[in-house]
Amino acid sequence: MTELNFLYCFDKNYNIQGYLSIASLLENVTEKINIFIIHDNVNSFLTYKDKLSELENINQIQIFDFNLLKSKFSFPNIQNTHVSRATYFRIFAENFLADEIKNYIYMDADIFCLQNPVDLLKIYISELNKVGYIIGAVEEFPNSSPNESHFSRLDLKNNSYFNAGLMIVNNELWKQNNTSKNLISNSQIFESKLLFWDQDLLNIEFDGKYLKLNNFINFNLFLTEKNYFLKEFLSSDVIFIHYAGSYKPWTVRGAGHAKSTYYQDIYNRYFNKKFHIVSRWRLSNLYELVKVVLSIKFYKIRFPFSYIYYSLKAIIQKS
Numbered sequence: 001m002t003e004l005n006f007l008y009c010f011d012k013n014y015n016i017q018g019y020l021s022i023a024s025l026l027e028n029v030t031e032k033i034n035i036f037i038i039h040d041n042v043n044s045f046l047t048y049k050d051k052l053s054e055l056e057n058i059n060q061i062q063i064f065d066f067n068l069l070k071s072k073f074s075f076p077n078i079q080n081t082h083v084s085r086a087t088y089f090r091i092f093a094e095n096f097l098a099d100e101i102k103n104y105i106y107m108d109a110d111i112f113c114l115q116n117p118v119d120l121l122k123i124y125i126s127e128l129n130k131v132g133y134i135i136g137a138v139e140e141f142p143n144s145s146p147n148e149s150h151f152s153r154l155d156l157k158n159n160s161y162f163n164a165g166l167m168i169v170n171n172e173l174w175k176q177n178n179t180s181k182n183l184i185s186n187s188q189i190f191e192s193k194l195l196f197w198d199q200d201l202l203n204i205e206f207d208g209k210y211l212k213l214n215n216f217i218n219f220n221l222f223l224t225e226k227n228y229f230l231k232e233f234l235s236s237d238v239i240f241i242h243y244a245g246s247y248k249p250w251t252v253r254g255a256g257h258a259k260s261t262y263y264q265d266i267y268n269r270y271f272n273k274k275f276h277i278v279s280r281w282r283l284s285n286l287y288e289l290v291k292v293v294l295s296i297k298f299y300k301i302r303f304p305f306s307y308i309y310y311s312l313k314a315i316i317q318k319s
Contacts, residue, residue, distance in 0.1 A: 003059055004033045004121060005104040007097070007169075009089035012044040016276060017250065018109035019048040020266050023055065025113045032059035036104070038089040038096055040066045064096040073184060076191045082246040088198045091183045094175050101171050103129070108165040110243040111218070112266060117239045120217060124168050128211045134173045135202075136211035137162035138218040153193050154200055158208020164199040165242045166218040168211070179205060216240075223247040223257045229300050231258040250276045252285040252311045256292055256301040274303045275310040285315050 010018045042065045075085040103125045128136045141147045143159040183201050194200045216237045249260030255277045267276040279285040289311045301307050
């Protein structure tokens with residue numbers, strides 16, 4: 001029986017999120033799986049690796065040090081954004097994953113598993129290998145108003161732009177088609193146009209030639225001010241939720257959001273704390289906290305005083 005292989009790429013700022021994403025996956029799979037992580041500070045994740053190694057259904061977990069690659073890649077357009085250079089690490093996966101790994105599932109660290117994905121992933125892997133595409137992914141949006149600008153910006157010829165948060169990858173074909181080399185080359189050509197970083201690069205490379213997956217395998221759970229109080233009924237078919245965008249459930253701004261409870265519940269199971277909140281910008285996050293406390297939002301938040309406590313703690317520590 002072929003084991004499923006999962007690839008993550010993140011840095012120390014996403015250690016907890018990555019740990020919880022993997023833990024939620026191991027909670028739900030029905031067979032042993034392999035976990036591979038590309039990281040740029042391996043030692044910072046070793047404690048979490050040890051904890052994951054003790055969980056049921058882990059066959060192996062291996063961490064690769066991105067720094068050993070000694071890449072001269074420029075990591076375009078990440079300054080003053082919510083992403084770090086780790087968003088580009090997967091471009092170099094072929095340098096770390098063994099040739100024996102024919103397929104793997106790439107997952108962002110802000111994706112969390114709600115139910116067993118094994119059967120559906122195996123169906124998709126079989127279909128991917130049969131049709132001869134390099135990747136499978138969920139469509140983000142079609143080439144129609146108001147999305148036409150994205151297609152012209154990247155000079156895309158197709159009518160479909162995919163979300164790269166979860167991808168099923170044929171590792172053999174990736175290598176045979178010099179995909180990494182092409183992505184690096186295009187990063188220089190399109191550097192000023194990469195609004196969505198590596199996701200844009202991947203769409204340029206494949207330009208509609210990918211296996212379309214059902215969005216239940218990568219269900220975008222966008223946090224917005226308009227739906228702050230709406231947890232949203234999730235279909236029983238949803239397997240993975242994806243906190244896409246810059247509005248995250250572990251920020252002062254997002255932690256009280258109704259949809260953030262999916263993440264905070266996972267955090268509570270593993271850390272026995274009501275909120276995971278981090279703060280990168282002390283003054284702006286203090287402002288966000290005051291706004292929430294002085295608004296009707298505060299009275300709708302689950303565990304409102306715990307929210308204040310963990311928000312203030314994060315702001316003071318500037319974690």
